[in-house]
Amino acid sequence: MQGTPQPTSPPTAYTPTDRTVPTRSAQRASYDKDVVHAILDDGFVCHLGFVRDGAPVVLPTLYARSGERLYLHGSTGSRPLRMTGQADPGLAVCVTVTHVDGLVLARSAFHHSINYRSVVVHGVAHQVTDPEEKRLALDSLVDQVVSGRSRDARPANGKESAATAVIRLDLDEVSAKIRTGGVNDEPEDLALPHWAGVVPLHKGYGTPVPDPDLAPGTELPDYLAAL
Amino acid sequence: MQGTPQPTSPPTAYTPTDRTVPTRSAQRASYDKDVVHAILDDGFVCHLGFVRDGAPVVLPTLYARSGERLYLHGSTGSRPLRMTGQADPGLAVCVTVTHVDGLVLARSAFHHSINYRSVVVHGVAHQVTDPEEKRLALDSLVDQVVSGRSRDARPANGKESAATAVIRLDLDEVSAKIRTGGVNDEPEDLALPHWAGVVPLHKGYGTPVPDPDLAPGTELPDYLAAL
Numbered sequence: 441m442q443g444t445p446q447p448t449s450p451p452t453a454y455t456p457t458d459r460t461v462p463t464r465s466a467q468r469a470s471y472d473k474d475v476v477h478a479i480l481d482d483g484f485v486c487h488l489g490f491v492r493d494g495a496p497v498v499l500p501t502l503y504a505r506s507g508e509r510l511y512l513h514g515s516t517g518s519r520p521l522r523m524t525g526q527a528d529p530g531l532a533v534c535v536t537v538t539h540v541d542g543l544v545l546a547r548s549a550f551h552h553s554i555n556y557r558s559v560v561v562h563g564v565a566h567q568v569t570d571p572e573e574k575r576l577a578l579d580s581l582v583d584q585v586v587s588g589r590s591r592d593a594r595p596a597n598g599k600e601s602a603a604t605a606v607i608r609l610d611l612d613e614v615s616a617k618i619r620t621g622g623v624n625d626e627p628e629d630l631a632l633p634h635w636a637g638v639v640p641l642h643k644g645y646g647t648p649v650p651d652p653d654l655a656p657g658t659e660l661p662d663y664l665a666a667l
Numbered sequence: 668m669q670g671t672p673q674p675t676s677p678p679t680a681y682t683p684t685d686r687t688v689p690t691r692s693a694q695r696a697s698y699d700k701d702v703v704h705a706i707l708d709d710g711f712v713c714h715l716g717f718v719r720d721g722a723p724v725v726l727p728t729l730y731a732r733s734g735e736r737l738y739l740h741g742s743t744g745s746r747p748l749r750m751t752g753q754a755d756p757g758l759a760v761c762v763t764v765t766h767v768d769g770l771v772l773a774r775s776a777f778h779h780s781i782n783y784r785s786v787v788v789h790g791v792a793h794q795v796t797d798p799e800e801k802r803l804a805l806d807s808l809v810d811q812v813v814s815g816r817s818r819d820a821r822p823a824n825g826k827e828s829a830a831t832a833v834i835r836l837d838l839d840e841v842s843a844k845i846r847t848g849g850v851n852d853e854p855e856d857l858a859l860p861h862w863a864g865v866v867p868l869h870k871g872y873g874t875p876v877p878d879p880d881l882a883p884g885t886e887l888p889d890y891l892a893a894l
Contacts, residue, residue, distance in 0.1 A: 536726065546820070633884070646867030
């Protein structure tokens, strides 16, 4: 007689693999899903890596996170997207998202560093062919750039949707790497006369520049004024 | 009898190749060396792509440009640097640098875009083994982050230099891609009531946070106050 099944919670961390365990600074690595999601949700441009004719290619592109899945944007004519397709087994990719948070200026050149948060996702990307999934993915790509924007734009028509390719990549083999804090100089260097410390970096939004042909009476929406 | 040789100037542009000619938005591509150099000089974090066990890997790392060469920073224990070495023919890499300059919010979801400047470099990276080249490369990596900083820090000693690996990559197969300007909506969408325009993005420096153990009397140097 079997025992009563225990209620199971979804795992809160990704399982480390050979290629998500760093060879150095392992203490900076995290597999916590909340940590990974927060880093992904704080950006909208990733660097997509794939292999073409045996050589690596790295291209910047837009992404959106939807649960445990990433969607990446492209034209159906672009190389990585032509390499995925229904008859295709998928395309091995590596997607990396990086935020630079500060310059760590130590007294010694060797201990100079950068405060950063990055996520690296390994996996096999597939083209999104289901029309409803594609529609939702396109909305999420717009909303990743400006939250709420997809509700304030004309949705893609059939021709536009057909001209846009979306690939998906499951969040499965994933790691974050984070460096925070101050300088780590050698004790014997502390008396050196060089300024040491951290210069914070941040992304800033400028004043929105309206298109000259805005329809009369079109005001700056709240979701942009709040940026 | 041969004619008098004409004085030759160094070429001002990189020669396009099959993999540096984009499959889409070709009008955004540039091979002008000044354009490429300006984009590279405006950053210090690149995304380094290489192939490991047949799969792509993309990692953020520091870089510096020195003339027609990039130097990339790493630990001697890190994977890409262990794959380069004196007995090694080099490591095929793709190095990409991206700046995001603005959000282009069109009336139609389809015409949403990003203003950006990016450079993609393809080539074979080699480890720097000459001590003098390595010393200059380490200085340039520090100065790429903060101009002038290398003169205001203790240089690496022998042990530190040995623990730091530097790889070099010649700027040969290189392209830039740039998107600037405003929205490109369809004429029939101009009367739609959605706000459209560009939200500029910029990188900002926060107030430097001094290390609590600064030597007495150490002032914030001018090259940091100017940031």
